[in-house]
Amino acid sequence: MxxxxxxxxxxxxxxxxxxxxxxxxxxxxxxxxxxxxxxxxxxxxxxxxxxxxxxxxxxxxxxxxxxxxxxxxxxxxxxxxxxxxxxxxxxxxxxxxxxxxxxxxxxxxxxxxxxxxxxxxxxxxxxxxxxxxxxxxxxxxxxxxxxxxxxxxxxxxxxxxxxxxxxxxxxxxHFLGKETAQNILAFRFANGIFEPLWNRNYIDYVEITAVENLGIENRGGFYDGTGALRDMVQNHLIQLVALTAMEPPAIFDADSFRNEVVKVYDSLIPLKDNEFDDHVVRGQYVANGDKKGYREEKGVAADSRTETYIAMKIGFGNWRWSGVPFYIRTGKQMPTKVTEIVVHFKPTPNQMFQCTEGACPTANKLILRIQPNEGTVLKFGMKVPGSGFNIKQVEMDFTYDRLGGTKVGDAYSRLIEDCILGDQTLFTRSDAVESSWKYFDPVIKHFDETPKFPLYGYPAGTWGPRESEDLMNIDNASWTNPCKNLTNTDQYCEL
Known part of the structure; x- marks a missing residue:
């Protein structure tokens, strides 16, 4: 080697x-x-x-x-x-x-x-x-x-x-080398109770988050010419989108699996010139307390317009996902480090139980957490003991640390070993690279050709620009970790 x-x-x-x-x-x-x-x-x-x-x-x-x-x-x-x-x-x-x-x-x-x-x-x-x-x-x-x-x-x-x-x-x-990323496929295709629900008839929307609680870590020279979209979205996040949205391969081998990944990318609906404002939000962290802003980082231009946060709404032109929005986001200097997929199921067609004490019955939610505390959480409504029919959302969860000493393998070890063995299943094929870029290239060109495209500041240590909430509110949706304590004058959300 x-x-x-x-x-x-x-x-x-x-x-x-x-x-x-x-x-x-x-x-x-x-x-x-x-x-x-x-x-x-x-x-x-x-x-x-x-x-x-x-x-x-x-x-x-x-x-x-x-x-x-x-x-x-x-x-x-x-x-x-x-x-x-x-x-x-x-x-x-x-x-x-x-x-x-x-x-x-x-x-x-x-x-x-x-x-x-x-x-x-x-x-x-x-x-x-x-x-x-x-x-x-x-x-x-x-x-x-x-x-x-x-x-x-x-x-x-x-x-x-x-x-x-x-x-x-x-x-x-390396995201595809993580056991929990591979477990998305096992969860979907090894369990008969979820796959029949995995489509536009039962799912309202999907959100995919991959954020970090660190800055650019002395990588200013590289990052300032790259940005969040190139660094994370075009590869890591879109791979997680593919695992969530793909069709079952006919057989589970490298070619069949990667064929289905390419089909997902090919079905992405390109954004039109008049859709960028409603589908993309960019942000850049600014100083907050003892945390310095992005433009104060070593190797970063004082007037840099490179995004350290990006949220996007994407859609598919295929039978399974037509009309179901996927919301993806990534960012630096967030309150925590987490990578997870949240599947929001549609609410019941008729809500027979009333809101009580300010709480209303909510739709089912499935969380597939890649990191940290790797595992799966299913949220559903149950009756609160006592008189009446008060409904509270409860959780049924599994985490890998409950496997009794079974180690969650290292992603790079898995992928290097796969390469030694000649197994390309978890590696990206050339047509997938190009298909992914075909979708994101117009977005990058729009940023470059539209100097006035908004770049919102958000204090380091917060969940990003408030406008990312507005992106979802159009569809009556919201992030699992939303911005809090907003006012009409806020340009970003407070921690």
Whole structure:
């Protein structure tokens, strides 16, 4: 395995702990080697020492085993090199190092991981091809974002097709590696009581939230040229939309599953020029107490109009979901970190029970929580004991921590192992990337071509602009975690 960008945050925080987990559980067989590649001047020994130290920071204490960690880092090697344009001789040196490690074996069983800035995504596969490292059984994992817009995504696909076969390319989205994201499929298709209700006849609307209680974490240079839509919506959130909205695959294999994902993207109804104001709300966090505003972050322009929050209303032109709005939102500096899907069922056709003490019977609600406290909650009405027929909404819930010691697997461990095994089910196919961009590209162009398109400020630590509530109120809907204490003069909601 060759990790490009081995001195970066992704490698030390996610990839090395994931590989250690596979090593610890004996899920990587044989005398494997991991070659770290970046510009930093490490040797094999200093790189091993660096990773050994970082493992103690990013591996849960209960999973740390000093002897196993010492053994794991002996599998690590390092090559200091340039990775971009004009670095062909460096790739020749890398090839020689890999052949030296392989000894007399044919240099064929290679896995490349691009944990680099996106600017290198188009250059690394070209160099691998030029030096003959794109061997028959090689595989390459590419992080998101895959492209900056539709045109760049199509160009990247052409570059990768010229160097690798599609079955060698693994476009990774770590959200799909989470057990709870995969459980959406099991929940829908393994239980006969929900699938008959999973359509426009019984569901009123769906909301999907993926928010964080942190800012941009010293990524200002990257984030200010990206924004929430490119960073989260076009990949993570739309993947969760696909899992929620897709049809059952005829058989559960990589091609059948990914065919249904593409059908979901193809059925998205494009926004017209006069619909953006009613379907999209953008926000940017501002200073609040000891929390600084986005424009005060390192690497961010003082007059930046990059969104750190975005909420959208999307619709489908297909039989199952016609007329059912899906509301999606993501944001930085929210009150908490949560990723969840909330399915709002339609209310009963005739409400025979009256409101009492300010509380009214409410429609059923199903919550599929990806993180934290992973699990499922079903909300339904029950009679309150005593005289009369007072109805109160109660919860029936399940969380993974109730499985009695069963570990919720690490997303990167699962996806790296799938790549080793050649299973592409949870990786994005080229046509899905392009289909997703076809929907979001006009939205990005509208932002770029309409300087006056609103960008609302919201205090860091709140649930975002009040206008995101208005987005849903048009359909008599509301977010599960709504803005509170609003007045007519508020430009945002208070914590």
């Amino acid at each position: 060759v990790i490009f960008g081995a001195s970066g945050d992704l490698t030390k925080r996610k990839l090395m702990p994931a590989l250690y987990s596979l090593h610890r559980e004996n899920r990587i067989k044989g005398d494997y080697r991991v070659m770290g590649v970046s510009r930093t001047a490490y040797t094999d020994e200093t790189f091993q020492a660096y990773i050994r130290q970082e493992l103690e920071k990013f591996i849960p204490a209960e999973e740390q085993d000093a002897a196993l960690m010492d053994e794991f880092v002996t599998h690590l090697h390092y090559e200091s090199m340039e990775m971009g344009e004009g670095a062909l001789s460096h790739y020749e040196n890398l090839k020689a190092r890999l052949q030296d490690l392989a000894g007399s074996k044919e240099l064929d069983n290679l896995l490349f991981y691009l944990a680099t800035p996106p600017s290198l995504y188009s250059q690394i596969p070209v160099n691998l091809k030029e030096t003959g490292l794109n061997v028959k059984n090689a595989r390459i994992i590419v992080e998101k974002p895959f492209g900056y817009n539709l045109e760049s995504a199509q160009e990247l696909n052409e570059i990768y097709r010229a160097a690798f076969r599609e079955d060698q390319i693994y476009r990774i989205d």
